[in-house]
Amino acid sequence: MKTRQVSRRGFLKSAGGLVVSFSFSGPMSRLVAQSPDLPAVEPEATSLDSWLAVAQNGSVTVFTSKVELGTGIETALAQIVADELDVPFQKIQMDWGDTAKSVDQGMTVASRTLERAGPQLRQAAAAARQQLLKLAAARLEVPAEQLTVRDGVVSIIGSPAKKVSYGELIGGKRFNLKITATGEGWDMKVAPEARAKDPKEYKIVGTSVPRIDLPPKFTGEYTYIQDVRVPGMLHGRVVRPPVVNSKPARIDEPSIRHIPGVIKVVQQENFVGVVAETEWAAIQAARALNVTWSAPAEKLPANKNELEAYLRNTKSVIDMNPVKKGNVEEALARASRTFQATYRWPFQLHGMLGPSCAVADVRSDRATVWTGTQAPFMTRDKLATLLGLAKKNVRVIHREAAGCYGRLEPDDVPEDAALMSRAVGRPVRVQWMRDDEHGWSPKGPPHLISVRAGVDSQGNVIAWDYLDRSFPWTDARGVLLASRQVGLKPADPGFPNGATSAGEVYQFANQKIAAQNLPWQTAGPIPLRTCNLRSPGQPARCFASEGFIDELASALSVDPIQFRLRYLGENKRLREVLLAAAQKAAWKERPSPAPVSAGPKLAGRGVAITDRAGAMVAVVADVEVDKPTGKVSVKRITVAHDCGRIVNPDGVKNQIDGNVIQGVSRTLLEEVQFDAAGVKSLDWKSYPILTFQNIPAIEIVLINRPEMEALGAGEPSIVPVPAAIANAVFDATGVRFREVPLTPERVLSTLKSGS
Amino acid sequence: MARVSLKVNGRSRVVDTDPSTPLLYVLRDDLRLNGPKFGCGLSQCGCCTVILDGNAVRSCSIAVSNAENRSITTLEGLGSVAHPHRLQKAFIEEQAAQCGYCMNGMIMNAKALIDRNPHPTEVEIRRSLDGILCRCGSHLRVIRAIQRATV
Numbered sequence: 001m002k003t004r005q006v007s008r009r010g011f012l013k014s015a016g017g018l019v020v021s022f023s024f025s026g027p028m029s030r031l032v033a034q035s036p037d038l039p040a041v042e043p044e045a046t047s048l049d050s051w052l053a054v055a056q057n058g059s060v061t062v063f064t065s066k067v068e069l070g071t072g073i074e075t076a077l078a079q080i081v082a083d084e085l086d087v088p089f090q091k092i093q094m095d096w097g098d099t100a101k102s103v104d105q106g107m108t109v110a111s112r113t114l115e116r117a118g119p120q121l122r123q124a125a126a127a128a129r130q131q132l133l134k135l136a137a138a139r140l141e142v143p144a145e146q147l148t149v150r151d152g153v154v155s156i157i158g159s160p161a162k163k164v165s166y167g168e169l170i171g172g173k174r175f176n177l178k179i180t181a182t183g184e185g186w187d188m189k190v191a192p193e194a195r196a197k198d199p200k201e202y203k204i205v206g207t208s209v210p211r212i213d214l215p216p217k218f219t220g221e222y223t224y225i226q227d228v229r230v231p232g233m234l235h236g237r238v239v240r241p242p243v244v245n246s247k248p249a250r251i252d253e254p255s256i257r258h259i260p261g262v263i264k265v266v267q268q269e270n271f272v273g274v275v276a277e278t279e280w281a282a283i284q285a286a287r288a289l290n291v292t293w294s295a296p297a298e299k300l301p302a303n304k305n306e307l308e309a310y311l312r313n314t315k316s317v318i319d320m321n322p323v324k325k326g327n328v329e330e331a332l333a334r335a336s337r338t339f340q341a342t343y344r345w346p347f348q349l350h351g352m353l354g355p356s357c358a359v360a361d362v363r364s365d366r367a368t369v370w371t372g373t374q375a376p377f378m379t380r381d382k383l384a385t386l387l388g389l390a391k392k393n394v395r396v397i398h399r400e401a402a403g404c405y406g407r408l409e410p411d412d413v414p415e416d417a418a419l420m421s422r423a424v425g426r427p428v429r430v431q432w433m434r435d436d437e438h439g440w441s442p443k444g445p446p447h448l449i450s451v452r453a454g455v456d457s458q459g460n461v462i463a464w465d466y467l468d469r470s471f472p473w474t475d476a477r478g479v480l481l482a483s484r485q486v487g488l489k490p491a492d493p494g495f496p497n498g499a500t501s502a503g504e505v506y507q508f509a510n511q512k513i514a515a516q517n518l519p520w521q522t523a524g525p526i527p528l529r530t531c532n533l534r535s536p537g538q539p540a541r542c543f544a545s546e547g548f549i550d551e552l553a554s555a556l557s558v559d560p561i562q563f564r565l566r567y568l569g570e571n572k573r574l575r576e577v578l579l580a581a582a583q584k585a586a587w588k589e590r591p592s593p594a595p596v597s598a599g600p601k602l603a604g605r606g607v608a609i610t611d612r613a614g615a616m617v618a619v620v621a622d623v624e625v626d627k628p629t630g631k632v633s634v635k636r637i638t639v640a641h642d643c644g645r646i647v648n649p650d651g652v653k654n655q656i657d658g659n660v661i662q663g664v665s666r667t668l669l670e671e672v673q674f675d676a677a678g679v680k681s682l683d684w685k686s687y688p689i690l691t692f693q694n695i696p697a698i699e700i701v702l703i704n705r706p707e708m709e710a711l712g713a714g715e716p717s718i719v720p721v722p723a724a725i726a727n728a729v730f731d732a733t734g735v736r737f738r739e740v741p742l743t744p745e746r747v748l749s750t751l752k753s754g755s
Numbered sequence: 756m757a758r759v760s761l762k763v764n765g766r767s768r769v770v771d772t773d774p775s776t777p778l779l780y781v782l783r784d785d786l787r788l789n790g791p792k793f794g795c796g797l798s799q800c801g802c803c804t805v806i807l808d809g810n811a812v813r814s815c816s817i818a819v820s821n822a823e824n825r826s827i828t829t830l831e832g833l834g835s836v837a838h839p840h841r842l843q844k845a846f847i848e849e850q851a852a853q854c855g856y857c858m859n860g861m862i863m864n865a866k867a868l869i870d871r872n873p874h875p876t877e878v879e880i881r882r883s884l885d886g887i888l889c890r891c892g893s894h895l896r897v898i899r900a901i902q903r904a905t906v
Contacts, residue, residue: 219835220859224789227783229784278776353856354792355794403891405890434795434797654896657896662891662892684888692881692885693881
């Protein structure tokens with residue numbers, strides 16, 4: 001996607017003259033007309049021109065492969081570039097996510113974009129500024145040291161009338177400057193030789209610049225992936241098997257003959273789709289097409305008990321042992337008190353509000369694909385493999401999808417669109433229906449977590465033994481749905497589901513933390529395949545580690561915050577957020593649970609913390625439990641948040657709101673229902689999410705660290721939310737909940753059984 | 756196929772379509788009005804909301820033939836970036852979105868609400884929008900935006 005359209009000369013030729021028309025209006029079309037038209041170049045990290053271009057009017061186009069997912073990242077990156085270049089923010093145009101126009105900076109995942117791509121773009125901007133000063137020095141005939149820049153205009157210090165603008169210096173022309181670039185993707189170091197500004201001089205970074213993308217999102221003028229249309233485009237829908245891994249034994253094409261506008265039933269191996277002139281015809285045809293499917297080739301756990309048995313008893317394929325300190329068994333043996341508990345976490349959905357959508361135009365020797373991928377280059381490479389094309393002949397262009405929270409790292413739908421487009425020889429737009437998305441999107445993996453601890457006679461924790469058993473991400477980086485249906489096979493068990501937020505922030509003399517991922521990879525597609533879901537694995541692991549710490553504090557009759565502070569060691573930033581959240585929430589020091597109160601409504605408060613890849617978060621939850629119904633109401637969530645240097649305070653707050661609300665929803669409501677045949681949660685009724693009447697108040701304390709690099713805010717604050725809520729429910733009721741979601745049924749039955 | 760006459764955002768439009776087509780696809784694909792979005796096709800999420808004869812309705816679940824000659828307003832009918840409706844202006848001022856995919860539903864339902872209740876309380880706003888889903892968690896900002904637009 002781009003905020004404003006920029007084309008590089010030569011591209012249109014290479015794309016076969018395909019022109020896409022978008023309904024840019026207002027300020028956008030004005031900017032289109034002014035945008036630079038640069039010669040075609042293969043983007044190279046060592047060429048400054050691959051990173052940015054200056055137009056004659058002084059506007060600056062930044063080329064990046066990092067994509068907007070609804071977090072405001074393009075605004076934040078534009079702030080960084082504007083500050084470094086000394087140009088007004090409004091002059092920055094972001095051109096993002098086009099494999100033909102950007103250097104591969106890695107995927108937009110893991111809340112790491114500000115942290116990694118921020119410095120890359122800042123250094124490219126610093127190199128550009130240095131070069132512009134050099135050009136200005138020659139033009140104004142003074143040494144560069146005597147120059148200053150303001151709003152994209154270079155002038156001589158003390159003689160402001162002697163000036164030249166960036167546009168006059170290089171507008172519409174190439175820098176032709178080589179810069180250093182070492183490493184790949186998000187680890188790439190760009191132009192380290194360029195001297196960047198002292199952060200103290202920042203004027204735009206650190207301010208709440210309004211987001212570039214929002215106004216047209218409120219008027220219908222924004223072009224989401226769902227709104228992309230290309231000339232000659234047809235509509236496709238997929239026909240998935242009703243059960244896992246089955247094959248289309250017979251396709252009864254006459255069963256859709258009555259539907260006007262059907263172009264073709266597309267079958268390749270086990271992939272089935274229909275293409276039609278109109279969207280409605282494609283939808284009706286996909287529903288009506290009578291396919292006889294073979295019996296399933298594989299069996300899934302048929303219910304939760306079978307899943308739990310599998311999680312408990314299966315030998316792992318990926319073992320992570322991030323902490324191994326002292327001798328846990330020996331310490332447990334000599335402890336005066338030992339504790340153990342098991343925590344459970346279900347399959348959960350990303351739940352994109354708009355289902356997957358892509359448009360593909362596949363020709364005999366090349367393909368152009370518009371899609372919402374979080375990883376344009378990875379998507380390009382997978383499409384090249386699927387289609388048997390050279391990577392350079394596949395162009396992937398990002399357009400923003402609905403918020404996806406990791407789901408579009410494995411972006412399945414462009415493969416569907418590509419197979420259908422190739423079959424009919426025309427561009428095809430494919431949008432998944434709601435049951436396709438709920439049923440077949442990869443899921444956040446379930447967890448079974450066992451924790452043990454030992455306490456000595458003085459009440460000190462001397463042993464911590466934490467074991468997380470879950471599934472790897474079978475599909476995040478592996479072979480996707482349609483690829484598997486046509487016979488491509490995954491080569492490995494999947495990507496590890498992580499091992500942090502497991503109590504490693506606490507300094508215990510004897511401490512063991514392990515995470516084991518079990519085999520969950522099959523050759524064919526299964527509806528319970530897995531991938532990274534917002535701060536992957538960590539909300540679940542934190543639910544167990546911060547829940548268990550709370551159990552220890554309660555057993556030892558210590559205030560939960562005081563108890564945590566005892567073991568936080570030198571982690572000053574984490575201490576600071578914990579104390580800040582306590583203060584903001586007016587936390588009163590006392591052990592949990594709260595004194596027993598009469599009446600049907602029980603109130604409680606709970607706390608949880610995380611050090612999430614350097615971002616520190618503390619969350620205090622205030623809840624109310626309705627004893628007769630078991631309904632948990634989260635009244636208020638207080639968050640103290642330290643993500644290093646804050647680029648856009650309002651943007652960070654917006655992200656925290658989102659993390660909290662999604663976290664409350666996943667804690668109170670969300671669990672994917674399944675049976676041996678597949679997923680049963682196929683709509684929003686069977687997979688409810690939090691709605692307006694249950695949204696808590698949210699209080700936020702931001703701690704800014706201007707001296708640090710910026711860290712992302714898209715994920716850290718969801719991590720402690722489930723634990724804080726469950727701890728608050730314990731505080732209210734005196735009953736520990738070790739499994740989410742905390743539905744009224746579960747709460748009621750657990751309150752009754754008292755354990 | 757049949758010719759269907761529609762009144763959309765104050766203009767008369769005629770489309771040649773299968774009369775059973777849900778209004779949503781006609782608005783989006785035939786009339787190129789991208790405001791209403793496909794979310795579920797089941798009347799569960801609100802992404803496709805339009806205002807039909809003054810009521811907020813789910814356009815994914817109304818056949819276009821049932822909307823014939825009735826007054827349809829889409830998000831585009833409220834305003835534009837250049838000339839925003841006061842609700843749209845308030846949403847911009849509150850930065851009340853993340854991905855923004857649900858915003859059509861939020862704003863169109865808010866419009867229907869304030870047309871019948873010009874000064875809704877927070878409780879009324881929450882109740883009125885309870886059936887409009889947002890996955891990014893922009894709810895509190897949406898409430899503030901509607902309040903800002905109605906003071």
